[in-house]
Amino acid sequence: MSLVLDNVRVGIAGTGIDLVRGVSLALPPGETLGIAGESGSGKSLTAQAAMGLLAPGLRLDGGILLDGMRLDGAEDPAWQGVRGRRIAYLFQEPMSVLNPVQTVGRQIADVAALHQGLSRAAARAEALGLMQQVGIPDPERRAGAYPQSFSGGQAQRICLAVALAGKPDYLIADEPTTALDVTVQARILDLLMETVASRGMGMMLISHDLDLVAERCGRIAVFYAGRVVETGETRRVLSAPRHPYTAGLLEARPRIGHDGLPQPIPGQVPDLTRAVSGCAFAPRCPRATERCRSDDPGLEDGTACFHPLMP
Amino acid sequence: MAEASVESAVVRARIGPALLLGAAMAGSMIALALISLVWTPYEPAALNIRSRLTPPGLDHLAGTDALGRDIFSMVMAGGANSLMVGLSAIGLGAVAGIALGLIAGARGGWIEEAVMRFSDFTFAFPALLTAIMLTAVFGAGPANAVAAIAIFNIPVFARVTRGAAQPLWRSGYVLAAQTLGKGMTRIAVSHVLPNISALLIVQATIQLALAIVAEAGLSYLGLGIQPPDTSWGKMLNDSQTRLAQAPWMALAPGIALALTVMGLNLLGDGLRDRLDPALRRVR
Numbered sequence: 304m305s306l307v308l309d310n311v312r313v314g315i316a317g318t319g320i321d322l323v324r325g326v327s328l329a330l331p332p333g334e335t336l337g338i339a340g341e342s343g344s345g346k347s348l349t350a351q352a353a354m355g356l357l358a359p360g361l362r363l364d365g366g367i368l369l370d371g372m373r374l375d376g377a378e379d380p381a382w383q384g385v386r387g388r389r390i391a392y393l394f395q396e397p398m399s400v401l402n403p404v405q406t407v408g409r410q411i412a413d414v415a416a417l418h419q420g421l422s423r424a425a426a427r428a429e430a431l432g433l434m435q436q437v438g439i440p441d442p443e444r445r446a447g448a449y450p451q452s453f454s455g456g457q458a459q460r461i462c463l464a465v466a467l468a469g470k471p472d473y474l475i476a477d478e479p480t481t482a483l484d485v486t487v488q489a490r491i492l493d494l495l496m497e498t499v500a501s502r503g504m505g506m507m508l509i510s511h512d513l514d515l516v517a518e519r520c521g522r523i524a525v526f527y528a529g530r531v532v533e534t535g536e537t538r539r540v541l542s543a544p545r546h547p548y549t550a551g552l553l554e555a556r557p558r559i560g561h562d563g564l565p566q567p568i569p570g571q572v573p574d575l576t577r578a579v580s581g582c583a584f585a586p587r588c589p590r591a592t593e594r595c596r597s598d599d600p601g602l603e604d605g606t607a608c609f610h611p612l613m614p
Numbered sequence: 615m616a617e618a619s620v621e622s623a624v625v626r627a628r629i630g631p632a633l634l635l636g637a638a639m640a641g642s643m644i645a646l647a648l649i650s651l652v653w654t655p656y657e658p659a660a661l662n663i664r665s666r667l668t669p670p671g672l673d674h675l676a677g678t679d680a681l682g683r684d685i686f687s688m689v690m691a692g693g694a695n696s697l698m699v700g701l702s703a704i705g706l707g708a709v710a711g712i713a714l715g716l717i718a719g720a721r722g723g724w725i726e727e728a729v730m731r732f733s734d735f736t737f738a739f740p741a742l743l744t745a746i747m748l749t750a751v752f753g754a755g756p757a758n759a760v761a762a763i764a765i766f767n768i769p770v771f772a773r774v775t776r777g778a779a780q781p782l783w784r785s786g787y788v789l790a791a792q793t794l795g796k797g798m799t800r801i802a803v804s805h806v807l808p809n810i811s812a813l814l815i816v817q818a819t820i821q822l823a824l825a826i827v828a829e830a831g832l833s834y835l836g837l838g839i840q841p842p843d844t845s846w847g848k849m850l851n852d853s854q855t856r857l858a859q860a861p862w863m864a865l866a867p868g869i870a871l872a873l874t875v876m877g878l879n880l881l882g883d884g885l886r887d888r889l890d891p892a893l894r895r896v897r
C-alpha cells in the first residue's frame with residue numbers, strides 16, 4: 304500500500320538529456336512527504352510523472368507503482384481511474400485551474416459525480432459539505448458563484464474541495480501556497496495538514512522552501528539537479544544532515560536568534576542540458592574529491608554522497 | 615482581472631448603436647417570418663386573377679404579383695422558408711464543424727492534420743458554385759440546398775473552433791481536469807466548448823447571413839425552395855420578367871433580404887467588437 308516511484312527518469316524525447324535523473328520515493332497512506340529543492344531541480348516534473356501527465360515531448364523511464372499496480376506505460380483509461388480517484392493534484396495557481404465559466408459548486412459536484420457515482424442532487428450535497436470542510440463560509444450561496452469572485456486563498460480552498468471530491472488516497476500538492484499572500488499561506492497549509500490527517504491520506508508537499516516542508520512533514524526528500532540527494536525523517540535531516548548540500552541549505556537560511564549572516568552556497572545550479580559526470584553538486588561542494596567528479600554516488604543510507612557528514 | 619471570461623465580457627458589454635440597429639433590422643424580419651407561421655394578411659399561395667399586378671396600396675401593402683398573390687404575405691412566408699433553410703444549414707454545419715475542430719485540437723497529430731487538410735480542400739472551391747453543382751447533381755429542393763450550404767460551413771466552424779480552443783488545450787483548467795481523471799471528450803464538452811461559445815455565436819450570426827444569401831441564390835436559380843412554396847430568392851426570380859411593369863415585385867423581397875443580411879452582419883460585428891478583449895486573449 305503506497306505510491307512508489309522507482310528510479311524515475313524524465314528526459315527530453317529524442318535527446319539524451321535527462322531533467323529528472325533517477326528518483327525513487329515511496330509515499331505510504333497517512334504519511335506526509337516533503338519535497339524541497341531549488342527552482343529547476345525537477346520537483347514538478349517528478350510530480351507530473353507520478354500522475355502520468357508529462358508534457359508532450361518529454362519521455363518517462365522507470366516505474367510508477369500504486370499499491371503494487373504498475374502505472375508507467377498504462378493506457379489512458381487505466382490512468383483515468385487513478386487520477387482524481389486515487390491520486391489528486393493541487394496546483395500552484397488556483398485561479399488558472401478553475402474553469403472561469405462554471406460555478407465552483409458545479410466543478411466540485413462534477414468530480415464527485417464522476418468518481419463516486421453520485422446522482423446530481425447527492426453530488427451537489429457533497430459539494431456543499433466539502434466547501435464547508437475547506438472553510439468556505441455560507442456554502443449554499445457561494446456554490447453558485449464563479450471562480451473570479453473568490454480571493455486567491457479561497458480559490459485554493461475550492462481547488463482542495465475539488466481534489467477531495469473523488470475521495471483520493473493520495474494528494475500531490477505542488478507549491479500550493481507559493482502564489483498566495485504570506486498571511487494566507489499558513490492557514491491554507493494548516494487546512495491541508497488537517498485534511499490529509501483526518502482522512503488518512505498520503506501527501507506529497509512540494510516547495511522550494513525547506514523550512515516550510517520541514518515544519519509540516521514527517522519525512523523529507525531534498526532534490527538537487529533532478530536527483531534526491533538526501534531523504535529521511537525530518538527531525539534527523541534537520542538536526543544531522545548528511546549531504547553537504549542539505550547542510551549548505553540549512554546554513555543558508557536566515558534564522559532568528561542566530562549570530563552571523565546566513566551563508567549562501569557558492570556557485571551555480573548545473574546546466575542539465577549538458578552531460579553531468581560524477582556528483583552534480585561536486586563543483587560547489589567543499590568536501591568534493593577526485594572520486595566525486597568521476598563517479599556517481601548512489602542514494603545509500605538516505606544520502607547520495609561519498610563523503611557524508613557524520614555527527 | 616486578466617482572466618476575465620468570454621461570457622462575462624458579453625454580459626458586461628455595453629450595447630452599441632451598430633449592435634442595436636443590426637438586432638432591430640434582423641429581428642423585425644425574423645419576427646415577420648415567425649408570425650407568418652400562424653398568420654399572414656392573405657393566403658400566400660392564393661391566386662386572385664382579378665387583382666393581379668396591383669401596385670402597393672392599402673389593400674396590398676407590397677402590391678400583388680402576376681397571379682394576384684399578395685406580395686407582403688409571400689415575403690413573410692418566404693422569409694420563414696429562407697430562414698428555415700439558413701438555420702438548418704448553419705445548425706448542421708456548426709455541429710459537424712465544431713465537433714471536428716474540437717477533435718482536431720484534442721487529438722493533435724495526424725488527426726488534426728487530416729481535419730485541417732479537409733478544410734483547405736473544401737475552402738478551395740467557390741462555395742456557391744459548388745452548392746449549385748451539388749443541387750444540380752443530386753436534385754433541386756430545400757433538403758439538398760440545406761446540405762449544400764451546410765457542407766461549406768463545416769470547415770469555417772472547424773477552423774474557428776480549433777483556433778480559439780488551441781490555447782485552452784494547454785490551459786491550467788484543462789490540465790487540472792486531466793489530473794481529475796476526466797477524459798478528452800468530457801473536457802472538450804464541459805471545459806473547452808463553454809469557454810469559446812460566445813465566439814462561436816458571433817461566427818454563427820455572420821454565417822447565417824451568408825447562408826441566407828446562398829439560399830436566395832439557389833432559389834433564384836430554381837434549385838432551392840420549390841413551388842408552391844416560395845422564398846425571397848424565388849420571388850426575385852419571378853419578378854425579373856415583369857421588372858419594368860411591376861418593380862414592386864422585386865422591391866419587397868429585395869428589401870427583406872437586404873435588411874436581414876445587413877442586420878445579421880451588423881449584429882455579428884457588433885458582438886465581435888464587444889468581445890474584442892476576450893478575442894485578443896484567445897488569439
Ligand SMILES: Nc1ncnc2c1ncn2[C@@H]1O[C@H](COP(=O)(O)OP(=O)(O)OP(=O)(O)O)[C@@H](O)[C@H]1O
Pocket residue numbers: 315322340341342343344345346347348349358360361511
Ligand atoms: N516540457 C519541458 N520541456 C523541456 N524542459 C522542461 C520542461 N518542463 C520543465 N523543463 C525543465 O526541467 C527542469 C525542471 O523543471 P521543474 O518544473 O520540475 O522544476 P521545479 O523543481 O518544479 O522548479 P520550480 O521550483 O521553479 O517549480 C527545469 O530546468 C525546466 O526548465
Ligand SMILES: [Mg+2]
Pocket residue numbers: 346347348477478
Ligand atoms: Mg515546480
